[in-house]
Amino acid sequence: MQNWRERISIDPAVLHGKACIRDTRVLVSVVIDNVAVGVPRDEILRSYPVLTGADIEAALAYAAELAREGTSDLPLETKA
Numbered sequence: 001m002q003n004w005r006e007r008i009s010i011d012p013a014v015l016h017g018k019a020c021i022r023d024t025r026v027l028v029s030v031v032i033d034n035v036a037v038g039v040p041r042d043e044i045l046r047s048y049p050v051l052t053g054a055d056i057e058a059a060l061a062y063a064a065e066l067a068r069e070g071t072s073d074l075p076l077e078t079k080a
Contacts, residue, residue, distance in 0.1 A: 003058075004057075004058040004061035004062045004065070006022070007021060008021065008022060008059070021055045024048075026048050026050065026055075028062055030048075031051070032063050034047075035059075041056055
């Protein structure tokens with residue numbers, strides 16, 4: 001999804017500036033966590049009725065962008 005920036009917002013006044021689905025208080029991390037543990041998308045949408053399928057796609061695209069841009073203090077692997 002190329003327009004994830006239209007669906008994800010970061011506002012210091014909302015949830016301490018963590019990435020949320022725009023115009024909601026649903027954290028992108030919550031959406032990604034649900035997808036990661038295998039919660040079906042229709043169940044996510046039932047649990048968070050303010051979300052749309054496009055919001056889930058935007059959260060995944062945002063996570064992919066973060067993964068391309070850097071790592072999260074992963075340990076350096078060395079071969080013995």
